[in-house]
Amino acid sequence: MADFLTSQTEDFSRWYTEIVQKADLADYSPVRGCMVIKPYGYTLWERIRDELDQRFKETGHVNAYFPLFIPMSFLEKESDHIEGFSPELAVVTHGGGSELEEPLVVRPTSETIIGHMYAKWIQSYRDLPLLINQWANVVRWEMRTRLFLRTTEFLWQEGHTAHATKKEAEEETLRILDLYTDFAMNEAAIPVLAGRKSDSEKFAGAVDSYTIEAMMKDGRALQAGTSHFLGRNFAEAFDIQFLDENNARQYVWTTSWGISTRMVGAVVMTHGDDQGLVLPPRLAPIQVVIVPIWRKDEERSAVLEVAQQIQQRLNGLVRVELDSREEVSPGWKFNDWEMRGVPVRIEIGPRDIAKQNVMLARRDMPGREGKTLIPMAELETQIPTLLETVQAAIYKKALDFRDSHLQEVDTYAEFREALEIGFVRAWWAGSTEDEAAIKDETKATLRCIPVDQPGGTGTCVYTGKPATEMAIFGKAY
RNA sequence: CGGGGCAUAGCGCAGUUUGGUAGCGCGCACGGUUCGGGUCCGUGAGGUCUGCGGUUCAAAUCCGCAUGCCCCGACCA
Numbered sequence: 001m002a003d004f005l006t007s008q009t010e011d012f013s014r015w016y017t018e019i020v021q022k023a024d025l026a027d028y029s030p031v032r033g034c035m036v037i038k039p040y041g042y043t044l045w046e047r048i049r050d051e052l053d054q055r056f057k058e059t060g061h062v063n064a065y066f067p068l069f070i071p072m073s074f075l076e077k078e079s080d081h082i083e084g085f086s087p088e089l090a091v092v093t094h095g096g097g098s099e100l101e102e103p104l105v106v107r108p109t110s111e112t113i114i115g116h117m118y119a120k121w122i123q124s125y126r127d128l129p130l131l132i133n134q135w136a137n138v139v140r141w142e143m144r145t146r147l148f149l150r151t152t153e154f155l156w157q158e159g160h161t162a163h164a165t166k167k168e169a170e171e172e173t174l175r176i177l178d179l180y181t182d183f184a185m186n187e188a189a190i191p192v193l194a195g196r197k198s199d200s201e202k203f204a205g206a207v208d209s210y211t212i213e214a215m216m217k218d219g220r221a222l223q224a225g226t227s228h229f230l231g232r233n234f235a236e237a238f239d240i241q242f243l244d245e246n247n248a249r250q251y252v253w254t255t256s257w258g259i260s261t262r263m264v265g266a267v268v269m270t271h272g273d274d275q276g277l278v279l280p281p282r283l284a285p286i287q288v289v290i291v292p293i294w295r296k297d298e299e300r301s302a303v304l305e306v307a308q309q310i311q312q313r314l315n316g317l318v319r320v321e322l323d324s325r326e327e328v329s330p331g332w333k334f335n336d337w338e339m340r341g342v343p344v345r346i347e348i349g350p351r352d353i354a355k356q357n358v359m360l361a362r363r364d365m366p367g368r369e370g371k372t373l374i375p376m377a378e379l380e381t382q383i384p385t386l387l388e389t390v391q392a393a394i395y396k397k398a399l400d401f402r403d404s405h406l407q408e409v410d411t412y413a414e415f416r417e418a419l420e421i422g423f424v425r426a427w428w429a430g431s432t433e434d435e436a437a438i439k440d441e442t443k444a445t446l447r448c449i450p451v452d453q454p455g456g457t458g459t460c461v462y463t464g465k466p467a468t469e470m471a472i473f474g475k476a477y
Numbered sequence: 478c479g480g481g482g483c484a485u486a487g488c489g490c491a492g493u494u495u496g497g498u499a500g501c502g503c504g505c506a507c508g509g510u511u512c513g514g515g516u517c518c519g520u521g522a523g524g525u526c527u528g529c530g531g532u533u534c535a536a537a538u539c540c541g542c543a544u545g546c547c548c549c550g551a552c553c554a
Contacts, residue, residue, distance in 0.1 A: 004515075013548095028546090030545095032545080032546085084553095087552065087553095088552075088553070109554090138554090140553070140554080142552075142553060143478080143551080143552060143553085144548095144550095144552085144553090149554090150553065150554075154554070156554070203554095211554095222554095223553090223554065224554085225554080226554065258554065259554080260554045261554090262554055263554095291513095293512070293513055294512070295511090295512065295513090326512095328512090328515085329511070329512045329514090329515075329516065330512060330513065330514075331512075331513080331514040331515055331516085332512090332514085332515045332516090333514095333515090334513095334514050334515080335514070335515050336515080338514095347513070349512095349513055350513095351513075352513095359513085367514085476553095477553095
């Protein structure tokens with residue numbers, strides 16, 4: 001195995017920390033809990049951002065930008081909201097050399113300031129629905145941080161919508177949940193469980209929170225995106241009212257939803273292996289890398305010339321890069337690009353040029369079995385197909401892993417045993433206190449009550465009461 | 478914020494027990510060699526030993542305080 005990287009089985013969490021740094025995704029900053037996202041990691045985030053943004057636009061949303069600073073008093077207007085966030089707020093008390101009259105909060109999320117503005121902007125039912133998203137940084141003062149998974153400052157998008165009816169707002173909440181699910185599966189190749197959060201796990205200020213839960217390669221759960229139905233909580237707190245068709249004053253119904261740079265961590269921990277990152281082709285900053293191989297000087301220019309031709313032919317078709325570095329050997333480059341998770345590698349040397357072939361190597365199938373020799377003429381047709389094949393293959397692999405680590409159980413004894421392996425699905429009719437007790441006893445939390453239910457009834461795995469829903473439990477990040 | 482650990486070259490570490498002029502591997506620079514799965518050899522650059530204070534003829538080493546980071550618990554996208 002690779003001796004430059006701790007293996008996943010030896011210490012998964014160490015593997016994660018090492019690969020994030022070695023693959024140049026991110027680096028630690030001088031400020032506690034913060035990270036620098038390096039160009040390769042940021043490009044990956046840009047790919048995530050662009051795909052999501054396109055989906056938001058397709059569903060009628062527009063982007064705007066709201067300020068970083070929020071008056072402290074705004075957060076206090078919604079009691080659950082301030083209670084949930086106050087322990088993790090960064091507060092600015094001084095500006096321009098003197099103490100501020102009212103402290104400013106660095107946004108942990110923007111419901112309040114957006115609520116304030118929506119109250120101004122919304123007058124009539126004709127102003128609704130209002131569908132705005134923003135791409136922003138937010139700050140939450142976390143106790144324990146990990147690169148991408150939980151940092152003091154992180155990047156995300158937060159959508160904030162206002163609707164005339166409860167039904168519309170609930171539909172919006174679920175539409176976004178579907179959108180997130182679709183993104184996770186089709187772009188990030190991450191199978192997720194979409195469902196509702198329990199009361200104890202839901203967003204501070206929400207009526208209902210929905211989540212997409214992903215399983216990492218160590219069997220632990222990662223909340224990869226959330227969509228909240230906020231009811232009229234923020235509408236009442238910020239007095240967001242409109243006149244309906246009958247000239248009656250009504251409060252709006254709002255939603256909010258977000259996906260953050262944590263998604264980068266989800267990609268890393270879903271697909272990575274002992275050689276390093278394995279990136280899904282649709283999100284990979286570099287989809288194809290060309291590694292030229294030569295022995296003698298006279299071969300060098302010939303090989304490089306063909307390699308450049310290949311690059312030009314593929315340019316525009318896929319994201320391709322030519323590695324013409326002379327100070328490292330081809331073998332070194334193979335390992336280097338595998339560590340960085342590039343989905344497909346083209347190897348081209350004098351032998352191939354003589355026969356007008358190129359060697360293709362798949363990142364998801366290390367070693368010889370992932371290599372295919374193809375005629376050079378077929379590059380334009382074979383490469384895009386191969387990328388889609390790899391995309392499908394890594395999704396299948398992740399899905400098989402998830403399914404083989406998710407067990408359905410009837411008894412609490414089985415429940416505890418199954419948690420050692422991964423997720424548990426069980427009938428559930430417990431209370432918030434029961435959830436807390438389970439967490440004490442097993443360290444597992446209720447991840448979600450899946451949208452897709454088997455139907456029928458059963459017996460609650462913990463309380464023994466009759467249950468109408470099944471829930472997913474797991475140990476979470 | 479509670480419990481534990483660590484801080485020495487860009488990175489990973491030894492040296493600290495028993496105080497005596499700073500060392501190894503990787504990386505980096507240069508030269509050569511190699512190149513179809515992390516080549517090999519040589520030369521070289523690089524350190525207020527986290528900070529402040531104390532003990533001592535002498536401190537990376539002993540003592541005190543401070544700071545930062547990592548791991549384990551309570552909170553979280």
